[in-house]
Amino acid sequence: xxxxxxxxxxxxxxxxxxxxxxxxxxxxxxxxxxxxxxxxxxxxxxxxxxxxxxxxxxxxxxxxxxxxxxxxxxxxxxxxxxxxxxxxxxxxxxxxxxxxxxxxxxxxxxxxxxxxxxxxxxx
Amino acid sequence: xxxxxxxxxxxxxxxxxxxxxxxxxxxxxxxxxxxxxxxxxxxxxxxxxxxxxxxxxxxxxxxxxxxxxxxxxxxxxxxxxxxxxxxxxxxxxxxxxxxxxxxxxxxxxxxxxxxxxxxxxxxxxxxxxxxxxxxxxxxxxxxxxxxxxxxxxxxxxxxxxxxxxxxxxxxxxxxxxxxxxxxxxxxxxxxxxxxxxxxxxxxxxxxxxxxxxxxxxxxxxxxxxxxxxxxxxxxxxxxxxxxxxxxxxxxxxxxxxxxxxxxxxxxxxxxxxxxxxxxxxxxxxxxxxxxxxxxxxxxxxxxxxxxxxxxxxxxxxxxxxxxxxxxxxxxxxxxxxxxxxxxxxxxxxxxxxxxxxxxxxxxxxxxxxxxxxxxxxxxxxxxxxxxxxxxxxxxxxxxxxxxxxxxxxxxxxxxxxxxxxxxxxxxxxxxxxxxxxxxxxxxxxxxxxxxxxxxxxxxxxxxxxxxxxxxxxxxxxxxxxxxxxxxxxxxxxxxxxxxxxxxxxxxxxxxxxxxxxxxxxxxxxxxxxxxxxxxxxxxxxxxxxxxxxxxxxxxxxxxxxxxxxxxxxxxxxxxxxxxxxxxxxxxxxxxxxxxxxxxxxxxxxxx
Numbered sequence: 001x002x003x004x005x006x007x008x009x010x011x012x013x014x015x016x017x018x019x020x021x022x023x024x025x026x027x028x029x030x031x032x033x034x035x036x037x038x039x040x041x042x043x044x045x046x047x048x049x050x051x052x053x054x055x056x057x058x059x060x061x062x063x064x065x066x067x068x069x070x071x072x073x074x075x076x077x078x079x080x081x082x083x084x085x086x087x088x089x090x091x092x093x094x095x096x097x098x099x100x101x102x103x104x105x106x107x108x109x110x111x112x113x114x115x116x117x118x119x120x121x122x123x
Numbered sequence: 124x125x126x127x128x129x130x131x132x133x134x135x136x137x138x139x140x141x142x143x144x145x146x147x148x149x150x151x152x153x154x155x156x157x158x159x160x161x162x163x164x165x166x167x168x169x170x171x172x173x174x175x176x177x178x179x180x181x182x183x184x185x186x187x188x189x190x191x192x193x194x195x196x197x198x199x200x201x202x203x204x205x206x207x208x209x210x211x212x213x214x215x216x217x218x219x220x221x222x223x224x225x226x227x228x229x230x231x232x233x234x235x236x237x238x239x240x241x242x243x244x245x246x247x248x249x250x251x252x253x254x255x256x257x258x259x260x261x262x263x264x265x266x267x268x269x270x271x272x273x274x275x276x277x278x279x280x281x282x283x284x285x286x287x288x289x290x291x292x293x294x295x296x297x298x299x300x301x302x303x304x305x306x307x308x309x310x311x312x313x314x315x316x317x318x319x320x321x322x323x324x325x326x327x328x329x330x331x332x333x334x335x336x337x338x339x340x341x342x343x344x345x346x347x348x349x350x351x352x353x354x355x356x357x358x359x360x361x362x363x364x365x366x367x368x369x370x371x372x373x374x375x376x377x378x379x380x381x382x383x384x385x386x387x388x389x390x391x392x393x394x395x396x397x398x399x400x401x402x403x404x405x406x407x408x409x410x411x412x413x414x415x416x417x418x419x420x421x422x423x424x425x426x427x428x429x430x431x432x433x434x435x436x437x438x439x440x441x442x443x444x445x446x447x448x449x450x451x452x453x454x455x456x457x458x459x460x461x462x463x464x465x466x467x468x469x470x471x472x473x474x475x476x477x478x479x480x481x482x483x484x485x486x487x488x489x490x491x492x493x494x495x496x497x498x499x500x501x502x503x504x505x506x507x508x509x510x511x512x513x514x515x516x517x518x519x520x521x522x523x524x525x526x527x528x529x530x531x532x533x534x535x536x537x538x539x540x541x542x543x544x545x546x547x548x549x550x551x552x553x554x555x556x557x558x559x560x561x562x563x564x565x566x567x568x569x570x571x572x573x574x575x576x577x578x579x580x581x582x583x584x585x586x587x588x589x590x591x592x593x594x595x596x597x598x599x600x601x602x603x604x605x606x607x608x609x610x611x612x613x614x615x616x617x618x619x620x621x622x623x624x625x626x627x628x629x630x631x632x633x634x635x636x637x638x639x640x641x642x643x644x645x646x647x648x649x650x651x652x653x654x655x656x657x658x659x660x661x662x663x664x665x666x667x668x669x670x671x672x673x674x675x676x677x678x679x680x681x682x683x684x685x686x687x688x689x690x691x692x693x694x695x696x697x698x699x700x701x702x703x704x705x706x707x708x709x710x711x712x713x714x715x716x717x718x719x720x721x722x723x724x725x726x727x728x729x730x
Contacts, residue, residue: 001266001270001383001384001385001390001391002384002389002391002392003391003392004270004274004391007261007266007267007270010258010261010262011261011262011264011267013258014258014259014261014262015262017125017163017258017259017262018251018252018259018262018263020125020126020127020128020182020183021128021130021182021251021252023182023183023185023232023233024183024184024185031207032207033205033206033207034206034207034208035206038205038206046126046161047124047126047161050124050125050126050161051124054124063183064126064183065183065184065207066206066207067207067208068206068207068208
C-alpha cells in the first residue's frame with residue numbers, strides 16, 4: 001500500500017458488499033416473494049432492483065428486501081416503496097424493465113411512476 | 124447480484140455449539156435452492172450473545188436467529204431467503220419490555236434488551252465483518268487511521284490525541300495509555316518494541332479472544348500506529364496457544380496486511396517500517412504480567428522481574444517497550460479517526476470510553492457485552508444480562524478474576540469504572556464478570572480462586588509461593604468446619620502480608636478474593652467457623668441431608684438412587700400414608716445429593 005488513494009479505492013469497491021449489514025435504511029423497497037409472487041415472476045424483479053440500487057450507488061440510502069404474501073395475488077409481482085415521511089407507494093404487475101424505470105424516475109428522480117401503481121391499474 | 128447476507132458466528136462459543144455444521148448446511152441449502160448468486164454466506168466473529176448460540180443474522184432485514192440447529196437451516200433458506208417469510212420460532216427479539224403482547228416481528232437487533240444499552244466501539248466489527256477478509260475491514264474504515272497517522276500526523280500528535288482521549292489500559296491496571304507511550308517515545312535505542320498482551324488468563328474471560336477472532340486487523344493497525352508514535356519497528360503479539368482460532372485468524376490477517384503493504388517496509392510511502400510476529404504462550408497465568416510476558420517472548424522461563432526499570436526504559440530485550448492489552452489497542456484506530464473529544468465524551472470523569480465484559484455465571488445472557496464506563500452493575504445484570512435464571516436472588520458479582528474482588532448485592536447501584544470499583548475494595552480487572560446467586564458459598568468461591576493462584580504462582584518469590592498455599596489451607600480448614608475465629612484474623616493478616624511483599628501483580632492481587640469476601644460476607648465466614656454451617660449449602664463437610672418423616676410417602680426412590688446404601692426404611696408410617704418413611708444414615712452418607720434430586724415430594728432437604 002503506497003497511498004491513501006489505493007486504500008480508498010478498495011473501500012469504494014467493497015462498500016456495496018458490506019453496507020447491507022448496517023441494517024435497514026429509511027427508504028425500503030419491499031418485494032412480495034410468496035409462492036404467488038415467485039410464480040408471477042418476482043425473482044427477476046427483485047434481482048433488477050438489487051442490481052439497479054448497486055449500479056446507481058443508492059445502497060447507503062435504499063434497502064431492497066422481501067416479504068411474504070401481501071394478499072393481492074392477482075396483481076403480483078407487487079413492490080412496495082417506503083420512504084420516510086411519505087405515503088407508501090405500491091407498484092403492481094412489475095417486471096425487470098419496469099423496475100429499472102422505477103429506480104430511475106422514482107428513487108433517483110423523486111417522481112412516482114403513476115402508471116405502474118395499484119391505484120392506476122385498478123381504474 | 125447479492126441481495127442478502129447470511130452471517131454465521133464463527134467465534135469460539137458458537138463454534139463449540141456447532142456453527143461449523145450450520146455453515147455447511149447453509150452452503151448446501153443455498154446451492155440446492157439456486158440462490159448462490161443472490162445470497163452470500165459470511166463467517167464472522169462473536170456477536171456477543173453466546174448463551175443463545177449458534178447465532179445467525181440475515182441482512183438486510185437484520186433478523187437475529189438464535190440456537191439454530193442444522194435441521195433448521197433448510198427452513199430458513201426456503202422460508203426466509205427464498206420466500207421472504209421470517210422463521211419466527213427462531214427469532215430472538217426480547218426487548219426486555221414488560222409488555223406481554225407479542226413483540227413486533229421486525230424488532231431490530233439494536234432494540235433488543237441485550238444490545239440496546241451497549242455501545243460497541245471495540246466490538247464494532249465483531250459479528251459484522253468476515254475477519255479473514257482484509258477488504259471487509261477496509262470497507263469499514265479499516266487502516267484509514269494508520270493512513271492518516273502516517274501521512275498527516277507527527278508521532279507527537281499521535282501521542283497527544285491518545286493522551287487527550289483519556290484511554291486507560293484495559294488489561295486491568297488502568298494506567299493511562301497516552302502516558303505510557305509518552306514515557307517510551309523519548310528513550311533512545313537502536314530497536315524499540317510494541318507488544319500486545321493477549322495472554323488472557325482469568326477464568327471465564329474471553330474479551331481479547333473475541334476481538335482477535337472477530338476483528339484481528341484492528342490490533343495490527345493499532346500496533347503499527349503505536350510503533351510510529353514511539354519509534355518502534357517491531358511488534359509482537361503474545362497470545363496463548365489455547366486460542367487456536369484467534370491465532371489462526373491473526374496469522375492470516377498479518378499475512379494479508381503484508382500482501383497489501385500495510386505491514387513491512389515503507390508503509391504508505393512514508394518511510395515507516397513495521398513488522399509484526401505472533402509469539403505463542405503456553406498458558407501460564409503469570410505470563411499475563413508484563414515483565415513475565417517479555418521474559419517469555421525472549422525465550423526464557425516466564426517469571427516476572429522487579430520494576431523499576433519499567434518496560435518504557437528496559438523492556439523486551441532490554442529495549443524500550445510499550446505493552447498494551449488487546450482491548451486497549453482495539454480502541455486506538457477509532458480514537459485517531461473520530462478524535463479525542465469523541466472518545467472522552469463516553470464514560471465517567473476519570474474513566475473514558477467503553478469496557479468489554481464477559482458475562483458469565485448465574486445469568487441468563489451469558490456472553491460478551493460492551494458498555495460505556497459508568498454503567499451501573501444493576502443495568503449490566505438485569506437489563507443487558509437478562510437477570511438471574513430460575514428466579515434466584517442475586518448475591519454478588521465477581522470482577523477481575525483471581526485478582527479481583529466481588530461486588531455484593533447491596534452495592535448493585537455502583538457505577539462501574541476503575542476508581543469506583545477500587546473505592547469499594549474491588550477492581551475492574553480485564554473484564555470477566557461472574558454473577559453469583561444465593562446458592563453460591565462465598566468462602567468456597569474465594570477458595571476456588573485461591574486454588575487457581577496456588578497452581579499458577581510461578582514460585583519465584585516466597586510471599587506468593589508459600590503465602591498463597593497457606594491461605595488456601597486456612598480456607599480449606601474453614602470450609603471443612605474446623606476453623607476458629609482466630610483463623611479469620613490470621614487469614615486477613617496473611618492476605619495483607621502477601622499483598623505488600625509479593626514481587627509481581629499475581630501475588631499482590633492474589634488475596635483480593637479473600638479480602639473482598641471477608642469484607643462483604645464476614646457473616647458467612649462466621650457461620651462456617653462458629654455455627655459450623657454453610658448458609659448456601661455448598662461446603663459438603665458442613666452439610667447433611669435429612670428426610671422429613673411426615674412428608675416422605677415411602678416410595679423408596681431415594682434408597683434406590685443412593686450409591687452407598689445410606690438410606691434405609693424406618694418403622695414409622697406417617698398419618699395418611701400407607702408405607703413407612705425412609706431415613707438417612709449420616710455416617711454412610713457421602714452427600715452427593717442424588718436422593719434429593721430424585722425425590723418428587725420435596726421430602727429431602729439440606730441442613
